[in-house]
Amino acid sequence: MTPLRRTIAATGLALVLAAGGCTRADDTVQAGGLDATGTVTMDQQLHDRLPEAVRARGLIRLVTDASYAPMEYFAADGRTIIGFDADLAGALGDVLGIRVEMVVGAFDTALDEVAAGTYDGVLSSMTDTKQRQAKADFVDYLSTGTSILVQRGNVKGITELDDLCGQTVATEKGTYQEEMLQRIRAKCGAAGMSIHRLVTNADTLMELRTGRVAAVLQDYPPASFLATDERTSAFFQLASDQQYETGLFGIAVAKDDTALRDCLRAALQRLIDSGTYADLLARWELSASAVTEATVNGG
Amino acid sequence: MFPALIVSFFDVWRPPRRILNPDLSGSIKWHMWFPRVRRRLPRVRSSSRLFATYAAASLLPVVALGALLLQDYRGDAAAQGREQGLAQAEVIARMVIAPVLNSGGSSTLGDADLSRRGLTAEQFERMREATQIAVYDGSVQHLRVRGFTGRVIFSDDGSTGSGVPVSDPDFRSAASGHPQARVVTGRTRTIRVMRPLFLNTGQSVGVLEVYLPYQRIDDRLQAQLVHTSKRIAGGLVALYLVLGLLAWWTTRSLSRYAADQRHNALHDALTGLPNLAAFRTWAEAGLAESLRDGQPGAVVLVDLNRFKEVNDTLGHHAGDELLRIVADRFRARLGERDILARLGGDEFALFLPGRTGPEAVALLAKIRERLSEEMVLDGVPLSIEASFGIALFPEHGGRLEELKQRADIAMYQGKRGTADIVVYSGDGIGHSHQWLVVQAELRHALERGELVLHYQPKVNLADGEVRALEALVRWQHPQRGLVPPGDFLPAAEHSGLIVPLTEWVLRRALTDQVGWSAAGQQWAVSVNVSARNLEVPGFPELVANLLAETGTPARRLVLEVTETALAGDGEAAARVIGEIAALGVGISVDDFGAGYTSLSHLREVPVDEIKIDRGFVSDVIDDPRSRAIVRSVIELAHGLGSRATAEGVETAEIYRWLVEAGCDEAQGYLIGRPVPWPQVAPEFEVPKTVSEAEGAVR
Numbered sequence: 001m002t003p004l005r006r007t008i009a010a011t012g013l014a015l016v017l018a019a020g021g022c023t024r025a026d027d028t029v030q031a032g033g034l035d036a037t038g039t040v041t042m043d044q045q046l047h048d049r050l051p052e053a054v055r056a057r058g059l060i061r062l063v064t065d066a067s068y069a070p071m072e073y074f075a076a077d078g079r080t081i082i083g084f085d086a087d088l089a090g091a092l093g094d095v096l097g098i099r100v101e102m103v104v105g106a107f108d109t110a111l112d113e114v115a116a117g118t119y120d121g122v123l124s125s126m127t128d129t130k131q132r133q134a135k136a137d138f139v140d141y142l143s144t145g146t147s148i149l150v151q152r153g154n155v156k157g158i159t160e161l162d163d164l165c166g167q168t169v170a171t172e173k174g175t176y177q178e179e180m181l182q183r184i185r186a187k188c189g190a191a192g193m194s195i196h197r198l199v200t201n202a203d204t205l206m207e208l209r210t211g212r213v214a215a216v217l218q219d220y221p222p223a224s225f226l227a228t229d230e231r232t233s234a235f236f237q238l239a240s241d242q243q244y245e246t247g248l249f250g251i252a253v254a255k256d257d258t259a260l261r262d263c264l265r266a267a268l269q270r271l272i273d274s275g276t277y278a279d280l281l282a283r284w285e286l287s288a289s290a291v292t293e294a295t296v297n298g299g
Numbered sequence: 300m301f302p303a304l305i306v307s308f309f310d311v312w313r314p315p316r317r318i319l320n321p322d323l324s325g326s327i328k329w330h331m332w333f334p335r336v337r338r339r340l341p342r343v344r345s346s347s348r349l350f351a352t353y354a355a356a357s358l359l360p361v362v363a364l365g366a367l368l369l370q371d372y373r374g375d376a377a378a379q380g381r382e383q384g385l386a387q388a389e390v391i392a393r394m395v396i397a398p399v400l401n402s403g404g405s406s407t408l409g410d411a412d413l414s415r416r417g418l419t420a421e422q423f424e425r426m427r428e429a430t431q432i433a434v435y436d437g438s439v440q441h442l443r444v445r446g447f448t449g450r451v452i453f454s455d456d457g458s459t460g461s462g463v464p465v466s467d468p469d470f471r472s473a474a475s476g477h478p479q480a481r482v483v484t485g486r487t488r489t490i491r492v493m494r495p496l497f498l499n500t501g502q503s504v505g506v507l508e509v510y511l512p513y514q515r516i517d518d519r520l521q522a523q524l525v526h527t528s529k530r531i532a533g534g535l536v537a538l539y540l541v542l543g544l545l546a547w548w549t550t551r552s553l554s555r556y557a558a559d560q561r562h563n564a565l566h567d568a569l570t571g572l573p574n575l576a577a578f579r580t581w582a583e584a585g586l587a588e589s590l591r592d593g594q595p596g597a598v599v600l601v602d603l604n605r606f607k608e609v610n611d612t613l614g615h616h617a618g619d620e621l622l623r624i625v626a627d628r629f630r631a632r633l634g635e636r637d638i639l640a641r642l643g644g645d646e647f648a649l650f651l652p653g654r655t656g657p658e659a660v661a662l663l664a665k666i667r668e669r670l671s672e673e674m675v676l677d678g679v680p681l682s683i684e685a686s687f688g689i690a691l692f693p694e695h696g697g698r699l700e701e702l703k704q705r706a707d708i709a710m711y712q713g714k715r716g717t718a719d720i721v722v723y724s725g726d727g728i729g730h731s732h733q734w735l736v737v738q739a740e741l742r743h744a745l746e747r748g749e750l751v752l753h754y755q756p757k758v759n760l761a762d763g764e765v766r767a768l769e770a771l772v773r774w775q776h777p778q779r780g781l782v783p784p785g786d787f788l789p790a791a792e793h794s795g796l797i798v799p800l801t802e803w804v805l806r807r808a809l810t811d812q813v814g815w816s817a818a819g820q821q822w823a824v825s826v827n828v829s830a831r832n833l834e835v836p837g838f839p840e841l842v843a844n845l846l847a848e849t850g851t852p853a854r855r856l857v858l859e860v861t862e863t864a865l866a867g868d869g870e871a872a873a874r875v876i877g878e879i880a881a882l883g884v885g886i887s888v889d890d891f892g893a894g895y896t897s898l899s900h901l902r903e904v905p906v907d908e909i910k911i912d913r914g915f916v917s918d919v920i921d922d923p924r925s926r927a928i929v930r931s932v933i934e935l936a937h938g939l940g941s942r943a944t945a946e947g948v949e950t951a952e953i954y955r956w957l958v959e960a961g962c963d964e965a966q967g968y969l970i971g972r973p974v975p976w977p978q979v980a981p982e983f984e985v986p987k988t989v990s991e992a993e994g995a996v997r
Contacts, residue, residue: 067500077476078495078503079411104411104502202500 032095032270040094040276046266047097051259054120060098060260062089062251063105063113064124065172067202068218070225070284071125072102084221084284085123088141091276095267106199108174111135114254121253121260125219127176128250128299137257138250139264140298141277144289145243146177147223149208149216149236156214158239166191167214170204173197177217180245209235219249221286248291248299261296268294346554353546358539365535372527376520380513381480384490388478388509391433392496396444396507399426401499413496413505414446418453426453440489441510444496447474452505462508469493473506487514567641569619570626575648578640582650583699585638589652590697597659597691598702599649600710604684606645609676617676621683624674632666648703656691656722663687663720686713687720695723737790740776745803749775752807753973756983757825757944757966760958763983767823767857768815769966770808771973772800797829802841809849809856811976816851820981825857825887830864830872839878846882853883857908861889865900873903880905887944891932901939909936913947913967919956926956933962951986958985 031043047055054060064085066072072083081102093100103119110122114136121136128138150158156167164181165188171177178197185193196213198204201222207213216223220243226236253261271277272294281287399422400413418426426444433439434455444453449465451458463470469479470493478494490513496505565577573581582598589596603625610618622645629639629647638650651659673682688710690702705723713721744750754768774782791797805826812824832838846853858879865872865888880886887908888901892915911932918925929945936943945957948967957965970983 065500066502074497074501074503075476078497078501079476200500202498206499 030270030274032267032276033274034276040091040271042097043095043267043270044097046095046263046270049259050096050098050263051257054098054260058099060093060100060121061103061119062100062121062123063110063119064102064122065107065110065200066102066104067200068125068222069229070286071221072123084280084286085125087280087283089123091271091280092264092267095270096263107172108199111252114252117254120257121251121264123251125221125249126252127219128248128297129176130299132252133297133299135255136252137255137261138248138252138297138299139261139268140248140250140291140295141268142249142286142289143246143291144220144249145246146180146217147220147243148239149218149223149226150214150239151208151211152233152235152237154237154239158215160240160242161244163239164215165193168194168196168212170196170198170207170213170216171218172201172204173199176247177219181217205236215239221289250299265294265296346550349553350547350550353550354543357542357546361535361539361542365531368531369528372531373524376524377482380482380490380516380520383516384480384492384511384513385478385494387511388480388492388494388507391439391442391509392494392507395429396426396496397499399429400496400504411502411504412447413444413452414448414450416504423453430455437512439509440512441508443508445506445508447505463491463493470506476503482513482517487512488517489513570623570641572626573638573640575640575642578638578642578648578650579699581638582648585636585650585652586692586697586699590693594653595655595691595693596650596652597654597656597689598699598706599651599659599663600688600703600706601647601649602686602710602714603645604686604714606683609681609683613677613679620676621674625670625683628669629666632662632669656689659689659691660720660722663689667719684719686710688713689720689722691722737787738796741774741787741791741796741800744774744776745799749777750803751775751975752804752811754811754976754979755966755973756971756979757964758970758983760954760962760965761985763985765822765979765981765983766964767825768976768979769825769859770804770811770827772804792829792831797831798835801826801829801832805842806845809845809851812851812855813849815976823855823857823885825859827889828858828860828864830861833860833864833872833875838875839882842879842884843882846884854885857885857887859887859889859910862891862893865904873900876904890946892928906939906941908942908944909939910944910946910966911962916945916947916953916957917949920952929962930960933960937961954986
């Protein structure tokens with residue numbers, strides 16, 4: 001081959017590749033999918049439908065209690081919030097073309113803060129329940145049940161919810177599990193049940209670790225994480241593989257903020273459709289808890 | 300005797316002076332038999348230099364290793380101190396500070412910076428209670444809880460203006476989650492730790508600045524450092540010693556190996572004697588020195604007789620053993636300054652400085668005696684003899700090669716003769732080394748017809764009539780002119796070239812005979828025949844054929860044979876001579892009385908003529924004993940029915956005496972010199988008898 005022919009051939013090849021590449025990019029990358037650099041692509045229409053105030057502010061503020069690994073918790077520096085919820089918030093922000101910020105706050109007062117307008121929503125592994133729907137609308141993003149977490153060795157022999165009767169049990173204040181425990185205690189009769197309601201999930205685990213309570217009732221994902229993570233598995237285990245009262249985790253949004261709610265739902269649907277959602281779940285080993293469709297107030 | 304003593308005194312006295320002499324090549328020769336001593340002087344210096352280089356080169360990495368180890372250890376100790384500080388600070392943070400910060404319920408959540416949030420009065424009081432004992436007893440020197448802006452929320456002494464500036468890298472690092480420890484030196488040595496403060500949720504809310512006493516830890520670390528340094532130093536010294544030992548050992552084996560190599564290059568592996576190369580080097584040095592000092596000496600070549608037989612019959616192993624024994628026997632007799640070398644095979648060379656010819660011969664005689672003592676090889680008792688050829692310096696030359704060549708000539712002469720120890724004698728064998736040249740040239744001379752025959756007449760004593768001509772060969776050399784027979788006949792005899800030469804002479808002489816017969820002369824022709832000719836099969840046939848070719852009557856040919864030829868292989872020679880005599884050819888015994896003849900040979904061989912050696916003939920006038928011998932030989936000849944012919948007749952007086960003694964024929968310069976046959980005078984005028992002469996005068 002002469003140098004000239006070589007040049008012509010190389011140029012031709014480059015043109016073909018360039019043309020093919022362009023076509024494919026136009027056809028296949030939808031909003032919520034990943035572009036060539038691995039970034040989630042933005043949906044301009046959704047961005048345009050965001051509430052005026054949010055767009056003006058340039059960010060969506062979601063409150064969270066970051067003591068619920070692997071859903072949301074602090075990195076080693078004590079400042080960065082990581083976990084599936086943090087990743088999901090980031091991906092939603094990418095689709096909407098706006099920054100989504102996770103702010104640390106107390107769980108039991110979070111809905112009130114949203115209602116009061118301090119934050120735009122709650123993203124803190126909050127179970128979507130009828131009672132809570134009275135205070136907020138939920139964009140549901142995860143399906144999971146409740147587990148019983150006990151000390152490693154399970155000396156109290158707790159295997160099911162009824163075994164909690166006569167025991168001291170801890171739960172985070174304002175959670176779905178707090179409500180569950182109250183329902184169980186009502187059926188315990190004379191044996192009764194002592195319930196420690198604490199401010200953070202970390203507080204409940206501290207009590208379980210130090211033996212002040214026999215069990216902690218919490219969602220399956222963080223309970224499973226604690227029972228398998230090498231730093232905590234020496235101290236905690238699941239009482240059984242059973243998940244109770246399966247429900248949905250939802251992003252709580254103020255009832256009057258339907259625009260934001262619909263945007264978040266649409267954005268979540270984009271992520272589900274593009275496969276990004278499944279990918280994020282897989283990263284935190286939560287694939288079993290996937291939802292197939294983004295719903296509002298599905299709980 | 301006395302001069303010899305002086306010489307030996309000087310010999311004894313001189314070595315020390317030479318050892319002091321810085322010229323080391325001198326000492327090499329002197330200590331021939333003490334190779335270790337000889338090698339040590341020059342080598343010790345170079346091997347010690349090599350060792351010093353090794354030692355210096357290994358010192359460098361050892362010192363570097365030591366420095367590195369110490370530096371590492373020092374670094375490790377400091378890091379250990381910091382780690383300890385960090386661990387201590389973490390315990391304080393987790394067990395003292397964090398519980399206080401966590402207390403007080405949900406009010407702690409939300410705001411992540413202590414700078415803004417501060418402590419509640421209750422928390423502040425709990426913090427003071429938790430820390431005051433440690434602060435008071437000095438377990439903690441200072442303790443400050445600070446927000447991210449640097450605000451002091453709590454301090455051990457209640458002050459709020461103190462503390463590390465926010466811009467300090469340690470503070471910034473701690474604020475972003477990474478603890479830092481640093482040793483600071485104030486009145487005492489202290490570890491300052493800056494670390495983040497976490498709530499139980501894992502959230503970072505501020506920075507803990509704590510100062511822990513380090514002096515005690517430091518003292519302990521220093522003590523450890525000193526201790527370890529000593530150990531390292533000890534270990535390194537040991538390592539260095541080992542390295543030094545290895546270096547010393549290596550250099551020593553290297554220099555030994557090198558010395559062995561050098562030794563092997565210069566010595567014969569079988570006997571351990573110096574080899575040819577070494578002999579050349581050392582003997583040349585010795586020769587130069589002797590010549591400079593005006594000292595005599597000898598170069599001797601030795602060849603064992605019948606060594607090949609030993610090798611062939613008893614095997615190489617026995618041959619090797621023999622050589623070793625011989626080498627030992629040689630050594631036993633040699634002096635310190637003498638050099639003995641094995642040149643190869645069964646050939647040895649000796650360099651004997653400071654000895655005159657007789658001294659050298661005496662020494663060799665002793666050696667020969669020792670050598671010839673019986674030895675037993677493989678159960679076979681045998682005694683070995685050797686031929687010694689001696690060349691002396693300065694008489695026989697000043698160059699080693701020249702001396703060796705002459706010693707070689709002398710040795711071969713000894714091998715041919717009966718003497719074992721032969722000193723080179725300039726004249727007699729001087730030509731010997733030219734023999735090869737002569738032999739080569741003689742071959743060409745035969746082909747090119749450079750040889751001519753001269754004839755010397757042999758007359759009847761009574762009437763002076765020429766009876767026969769003796770053919771004598773002359774060499775008309777293109778460069779050297781007429782070469783006398785003595786210069787080339789020995790070489791021809793030695794090489795076997797004498798056989799074709801004699802045949803040529805015989806053919807030529809018979810042809811010439813035809814010539815003078817045609818000229819009317821009835822002379823017979825005498826041809827000298829070598830013993831070698833008699834050994835060649837078919838020689839009688841050759842003679843018969845030549846006679847037939849030339850048509851010469853057999854009685855006109857006389858073959859002269861020396862006594863020695865007859866004595867050689869007696870029976871065979873006698874048989875051949877008998878065959879020739881049967882042809883009718885005359886047989887003459889040449890040079891009778893000079894060699895040795897067993898008289899029995901004369902009885903067996905049909906002799907026509909006995910030629911009395913010139914040695915007796917020339918003395919007959921003066922020496923009554925010669926006269927007696929000559930008369931007896933004449934008598935003997937006549938008794939055997941032969942003619943008696945006197946050789947070397949040079950004066951008329953002798954001639955006359957011979958006539959009176961009854962001798963038959965005569966030959967000599969008086970009668971005629973050897974000339975080409977046409978110049979031979981047909982008549983010789985017989986000298987008058989004394990009475991006749993007197994009468995004539997009167």
